Amino acid sequence: MATMTKQQIGGILARQGILIAFAVFMIAFTFANPKFLSVDNVLSVVRSSAILGVMALGVTFVVIGGNLDLSVGSMMSFSTIVVLDLHDSIGPFLAIPAMFAMTLCLGAFIGFLVGYLRLNSLIVTLGMLSAIHGLTLTYSGGKNMDIADKEGTWFSVFGQGTALGIPVPILMFIALAAFLGIVLAKTAFGRKVYAVGGNGTAATFSGIRRARTVFLCYLLSSGCVATAGLMQASRSLGSQNTVGQGLELGVLAAVILGGASLLGGSGTIFKTVIGVLILGFIQNGLLLMGLQFYVQFVVTWVIIILAVWLDIAAKRGKLWSPLA
């Protein structure tokens, strides 16, 4: 009986390791600075995490499907610049769908290369990181892109608006996370993503169209990126060409922190959301403690490894790896 309960505890730990880690950090930070858990601060952290978070939702699909996406940061810059530019030229009503269409084309291109041509996703998306950056610079001529009439546009609602007292970006993040969480966990498409990432050959042998599934993952990811770009553009109504630069690693870190294996086949949307929040709150918590940015680097290092370690240690029931 004793072993049973021990196993049950182990099981709970295994499933919720990352949540427990999250709780520990939150408590520690709150002790360090009571303002940390104030409504304002929490809302502000979640709001600024929402953009990275929305991107991470899409990348979760890509990673579970057994691939990587390093191009999301650069693609987000592209979406942001494009929608800002089009806002003034054709108006927000047309600008938003036009920007989505263009971003989805980029996603489709990557999906075609990785899914149908079976090219290595790391290199393809690394190549696209550079290529899309070039595209953005060509599009904007390298200039900052700003909306002329910042006060008079309803476009700001996606980044700055509030509904029911909650900032719209947070609501969008929650809604999208819930929707994609259900898609991944409950629909046939979600099941196929797990199958393709878990064992692509066996999935093909089970009649799953592997190429199409991978393609759709990238398409979905680019849709999330476009949403993030919309939120970003709307938040500041103007942008640099480099606004998304470097976000790809943050996104990947969040997805991994959420326990998705880079080999594919595992991970959940819920855990990715936790991963996003952990990263957001760490950064904010350390800022509030007044630590130098480089201390943040070091602490983030330690926390990433500790969190993932805790998670897998709980799963295997042993702290140290049994590897000889």
Next chain:
Amino acid sequence: ETMKIGITQNNVGVDSYQTTYEKAFIAAAAANADVEAVVLDAGGDVARQIAQVEDLIQQGVDAIIIWPTNGEAVIPAVRKAHQAGIPVIVTNSNIAEAGFDFVKSFSGPDNVTQGARSAEIMCEKFTAMGVENEAKVVHITGQPGYTTAIERAKGFEDRLPEVCPNVTVVDTQPGDWNREKSQQVMEAFLVKYDDIDGVYAGDDNMGVGALNAAKAAGREGIIFVGATNFAVGYEAMAAGDYWGSIYQSPVDDAEAALKTAIDVLGGKEVPFLNYFDTPKITQDNMGDYTKPVF
């Protein structure tokens, strides 16, 4: 006989200043029938920049303009050009003194002075408001490790206590030349400090990011001062949200560099330190300046 001039820039595309610089340089070179230019970008990577200098030497250009990624690391490469008989002109941010023997001239802004002037702008405004004895300032710096960021920060932090000894800088964090990053940093500052009177940002992109954060949080009465007046900054000044900045034109910067190179090749005497002026711009005098194009 055309002059072949090669330039290696620091990191085009990292912000619109550098991109506008590149475009202006190409335009100026094209406008001059005697000049052929090859324009390279080091992407912020010192190894790539050194390789580009070597390539330019190998291609046999007549003059090399360099916007150093690191003011000391490029010295041996610059020496090679010097030894190959190719004059070198440094642009935008200077190389270290050990390399002065190998370059003909420096042309660009004086970043330390810029930082100092930002401090003065801020102090003057505080004095006008009568808060010069209690004001608290937060400082958002550029990307850590970049010469421009370091020099501006130094100029500001050294000058502020001289002009406004009772103003305190309560916190400093980098905003990486990035509006979004700066906005996030400012959000945390706003939570952490109930009383912030001024924000100094290493450039207007970051300054406007901080301004956005303050607006979203509904915090009023904060004095924002930046540097490198971008179009966004100019507009925010026009709207009355943003107090002041430093007027610096990448077009002037690029044209000055090219002109210096042409003068050197033409055998003219050029001063070694060729600073172009970067005046203060505030809500009060902004009418004297046209809106920046970048």
Next chain:
Amino acid sequence: MQVNKSSNALKSGAIWGFIVLELIFFSIAGEFLSLSDKAFMDTENMLLLLKQSAPIGIIAMGMTLVMVNGNIDLSVGATFAIAAMILLDSMTWTVFAGLGDWVIPVAWVLALAVGTLLGALNGLIVWKTGVDAFIVTLGSMLGFRGLVFMVNGENPTSHLNWTLVDFAEAKFLGFATATWFLLAVTLVIWFIMAKTVHGRNAYAIGNNREAAVNAGIRVGPHMVINFAIIGFLAALSAVVFYSESGSVNPNDGQLYELWVITAVVLGGTKITGGAGSVIGTLGGVIAIQLLRKGLGHIGADTSTVNLVIGLILIAVLVLDRQLNVRGKEELKV
């Protein structure tokens, strides 16, 4: 006993074929677009190419070993920066003041030791915690970078030692010092991977970790050694490069990991481990450097360079796929 040379040769053949294409293209395009009178394929220029390939190339050799082993190291750029900082800073330490130019070898050893230790630290964490190498090194990419700033603040660390510069700029048999280091490292790593028990075990572990464990290979210590080697090589790359340039920004080496991995994968190393060769990696490194150099030669502007480099990476993969299709009989999975 290496297996089936022909199929491996074909796999890494794509990259050499691509290098030839690049050379032809830039030579022809250079005739029309370059402002230089000199040909692209000038000997001087090609020697320069080898030298300029060294910083990425030296690290890429270590990455080949680590990736064949089934791991990856994203922290090499940060290790590179730390080693450079130690190298340049230590030459100014008062303890070494009496050494004169003998401080140089001391600084070298110090920098290399630090790089090796950081690499071993990564390896040890991967081994003992069982956390995936990608995650561990993604973390240390940040952490090591933080250490750089912590030790020396935001300012560049500089110590221009002209003796050192002269050594670094010296040429022997036409090859620059950095080229010699690149070639030597390539040779040594090739030897390790192709000839030694350690190297063959690296392939075995990357191929089928469970089988290697079952066969009694001590997989953990083996990985630590490989991480130590790549840490050492990242430091060596820094030592070679900064001996010449004499100043390091705390940001230096950023994105190196991505370029290094790109070169390694272009060179035919499997990202999942178990297959790959140092010679292919050398090809990958040269191909990338050639691309940069060539685009500069024909005067492409920044946005074009970004666009083209990205698309070319993809084109190489497509070419590689074309060379490796086995025909219509292939199982369609």
Next chain:
Amino acid sequence: MTDPVLRLENIVKTFPGVRALDGVSFSVMPGEVHALMGENGAGKSTSMKVLGGIYQPDSGDIFMGEKKVTMSGPLEAKSMGIVFIHQELSLAEELSVAENIYLGELPRKSFGRVDWARLADQTNAILKKLNVSFDAKTRVGDLSIANQQMVEIARALTVDAKAVIFDEPTASLTDAEKVVLFDVIADLKADGVGIIYISHRMEEIFKITDRISILRDGQYQGTVVTADTNEEAVTQMMIGRALDLSRNATHHDLGDVALEVRGLSCGKLYQDVSFEVRRGEVVGFYGLIGAGRTEIAETLFGLRDPSSGQILLDGQEVRLHSPADAIARGISLVPEDRKGQGLILGMSCRDNMTLPQVDTLKAGPFVAERAEIDIFDQYRARLDIRTPSWKTQAGNLSGGNQQKIVIGKWLSMQPKVLIVDEPTRGIDVGSKSEIHKLLRELAAQGYAVMIISSEMPEVLHVSDRIVAMYSGRIMRTFTSDEVTEDNLIQAISGIKSGQAA
């Protein structure tokens, strides 16, 4: 009397939710071939993994000779002279045969170099003993599964073993290779090595083993001397009841032709293959490994493009571009390689089983999980799948139970044409006869069934007609009345009927 080489005493091992071993005790004498038998999931592989240092037991002791030992890892087990030939292939595909055989103990020269010459010599000597067609330099990934199994077996000959464990070594071997393996075992036996031999094939057990220990549900059932017992008695001990081996659901009327193949070729893999399968019929495909049977099956499942020829379903010519196409037209394939092609090891048993139907099992926009569980429960009962729950990851099931999941997956599709490739590889006797019965039943219900098998008794037992293949061509098609073991062997060896004798 001599001491045993190896003795297990009261070994207990639990996994989350499963008591895999519950007091396992037996001993192996020098020069003895000791069989370990039990149903799928009885704990055979697990007890061997405990012996091999791969798992640590929760309690219980292991003795080697007099001495009590603990196996903290594979390295330790190996150093004590225990060699383990795994049930699931444990090879590095990119490396050569020689490197795989000597994995972990490559001969060294100075500077840590591999002594390639010595390695080649040693390997070739072993390969010669095994009488195989490949050499030391061949890349293992280029070998057939059977040859890869021979590479695994070769490892037993590399060290001075005290005890050798063979975990289902013959599951993918042909008769010829089996003979070689039995010679190897005889040699080891003569050298006084203790051998543990796991297999589900009774005829082998009775041919080569001296004693048999039996496990059921992780519990030790006893040890018997092979010469003193018989198949029925052993089966009784394994499954707790007697087994009905008759071929039921025998004759029924054949329906229309469901599948017809005309002059089908696929490059060098097979040429000019023509046959038909009627509803209600089981057609067996028999041949040596490499005869091209699997490739035909893969073509019929849309996984390969034929270079010429036609495939007709119900008289209509079809082009199959992908398995999805094939499935839509009612074709199912139980593939040969369960780990690589059959299962997604990290997925639950249920999700694996219903994977081909996720698009059709719908409850509104969602997958109908209730219906999935029903399907799973139905086939769990029908195939006697031993798993703690439908949530268990497929990778944690015993080999035989994994195979059953794959079979269940395709049976639950209720296909028009069911193709099974080596369906009973690694399946215990009880379940095997259950699967045979099931195939016959399906035929009786009007399914067209193709079975590819390398086990002659199996083909003979379940097929209505048998297609004999040799080197990519059909040599002859037998009806069940015509076929004998002799003329079948002749046909698959490339000897045309009439040429023989």
